[in-house]
Amino acid sequence: xxxxxVDLGGTNIRAARCDADGRILARVGCPTRPExxxxxxxxxxxxxxxxxxxxxxxxxxxxxxxxxxxxxxxGVVLTAPNLGWENVPLADRLWEQFRVPCFVGNDANLxxxxxxxxxxxxxxxxxxxxxxxxxxxxxVITHGMLLEGAHGLGAELGHIVVEARxxxxxxxxxTGCLEAMASxxxxxxxxxxxxxxxxxxxxxxxxxxxxxxVAEAATRGDPVASVIMDRAAxxxxxxxxxxxxxxxxxxxxxxxGVMKTGDWFLEKIRAYARERAMTPDYxxxxxxxxxxxxxGLLGALAYARMRL
Numbered sequence: 111x112x113x114x115x116v117d118l119g120g121t122n123i124r125a126a127r128c129d130a131d132g133r134i135l136a137r138v139g140c141p142t143r144p145e146x147x148x149x150x151x152x153x154x155x156x157x158x159x160x161x162x163x164x165x166x167x168x169x170x171x172x173x174x175x176x177x178x179x180x181x182x183x184x185g186v187v188l189t190a191p192n193l194g195w196e197n198v199p200l201a202d203r204l205w206e207q208f209r210v211p212c213f214v215g216n217d218a219n220l221x222x223x224x225x226x227x228x229x230x231x232x233x234x235x236x237x238x239x240x241x242x243x244x245x246x247x248x249x250v251i252t253h254g255m256l257l258e259g260a261h262g263l264g265a266e267l268g269h270i271v272v273e274a275r276x277x278x279x280x281x282x283x284x285t286g287c288l289e290a291m292a293s294x295x296x297x298x299x300x301x302x303x304x305x306x307x308x309x310x311x312x313x314x315x316x317x318x319x320x321x322x323x324v325a326e327a328a329t330r331g332d333p334v335a336s337v338i339m340d341r342a343a344x345x346x347x348x349x350x351x352x353x354x355x356x357x358x359x360x361x362x363x364x365x366x367g368v369m370k371t372g373d374w375f376l377e378k379i380r381a382y383a384r385e386r387a388m389t390p391d392y393x394x395x396x397x398x399x400x401x402x403x404x405x406g407l408l409g410a411l412a413y414a415r416m417r418l
Contacts, residue, residue, distance in 0.1 A: 113414050114159055114172040114210075117217070117406030120144060120192030123151075125158035127167070128411045132228040134404065136162040144193045151193065152200070156207050169210050173414030174200065175217035175406050177247075182262040182417075185214040191281070213417040215258075217406060219265060221399075222249020223256055223416065224409030225363050229400035236359045239399070240267055242346065243366035245281065246289040250357055256416065268293070272348045291345040294321035294368050300338045309334050325371040342368075343375060347382025354387055354394055365399030 112135060117124040119142060126137040138161045140154055155174075163169060178190030185201020187193075204212040222239035225231045231239070235254045241247045248267025250257040258264050268289035269282055277286020278299070290296055301324045305316035312332045313319045327335035350362055369376070380396050387393045401408055 111168060111170045113411050114163060114169055115407040115410035115414065116155060116159065116172065116174040117410060118142070118151075118155065118174060118176050118193075119217075119406070120177060123154055123158055124407055125155070125162050126407045126411075127162040127169070128407070130415060132408055132411065134407065137407070138162050142193070144195075148193075148195060148198055152198075152203055155204070159204075159208065169208075171210060171414040171418045172204060172208070172212040173220070173410035173412070173417075174204070174212065174214045175220040175410045175413070176200065176214055177217050179263055180214055180216060182213070182215050182258060185212060187214065211414075211418060213414050215410075215413045216247070216249075216262070216265075217409070218247025218267075219249040219256060219258065220409030220413045221247075221365065221405045222251060222265075222363075222409070223412040224401055224405045224407075225365070225399055226251045227412040227415075228408045229405065230363050230397050231361055234359075234361045236357065237361040237363060238267070238350075238353045238357055238359045239363045239365065240346075240350070240353075241366035241399075242293060242364060242368040244294050246293045246366075248353075250359075252357060252359075256413075267349070267353065270349060270352060272345050272352075288345060288349045292342040292349070292368075294366075297321040297324050297338060297342050297368065300324075300341065301335070304334050304338065311335075321368055322370075325368070325375070329372050329374070339371070339375060340378060343378035344382050346379045347384075348386055350379065350383040350396065351386035351388075354383070359394050362394050362396040363399050364396060365401075365405060369398055 124139045127135045179188045187198040201212045231237045239249045246268030250265045269287045273286035280287035280290035301319045305311045312327045328339040
């Protein structure tokens with residue numbers, strides 16, 4: 111018996127057929143093209159699933175990870191800004207097409223499940239997962255269960271406020287969120303601000319600078335880039351110390367594109383978190399995620415198995 115896993119992003123759709131042990135038996139990817147509308151995207155999801163699902167193979171359930179607030183009980187995507195979706199009944203649409211149970215969850219929550227079941231979090235009953243990429247998302251496992259909250263909107267870890275008075279506006283509409291201070295988008299914004307101030311920036315096209323450009327320059331020792339990356343590490347350390355105090359996990363896992371930066375960045379985060387820990391002698395290990403680009407698919411698999 112196998113499962114279908116779908117990782118729906120603003121740029122790409124990934125689908126896979128997996129077994130319960132986390133082996134990916136078949137996979138496919140295609141562009142999302144959200145500008146073409148909801149129906150076109152759903153059609154591409156259906157096509158991707160059909161491509162990895164042989165007609166003679168039975169499937170136990172489907173799991174789908176979606177970037178945005180949703181109701182996991184109904185499978186309705188409440189809002190997904192990167193897709194332009196509002197109140198889309200995705201689970202029902204896939205049930206109508208395939209007649210197997212379909213479970214839709216927040217992509218960051220599902221990534222936490224994936225790392226817990228198949229990656230760096232194996233063997234832990236209490237962990238926090240943080241993905242640091244274009245935005246910052248998270249997931250929490252406590253007592254061996256995914257924390258989703260009363261309405262499925264729990265563990266929005268990127269939207270704790272770490273700079274209440276002078277923080278920049280976040281995409282969620284608030285100011286000073288962790289996402290606005292330390293995400294890949296925030297790092298690129300700080301780089302453009304440095305250029306606008308007249309700082310001697312090392313990147314040749316400042317308006318188009320990316321977080322990867324800043325991290326690469328910091329690795330080479332550039333002082334402007336190093337200050338920016340240090341600032342991001344500081345706020346991540348503040349956030350992680352807060353998560354320690356709230357959830358008391360045995361492990362913190364950091365994933366996402368920004369964490370592809372060198373070990374020096376991870377060490378900075380660890381140091382800042384330790385400085386702000388109430389009990390620094392008993393702090394939780396902070397490690398890199400292990401599943402790489404497959405975290406969304408394996409998280410969707412883990413979610414389907416959990417909900418079935």
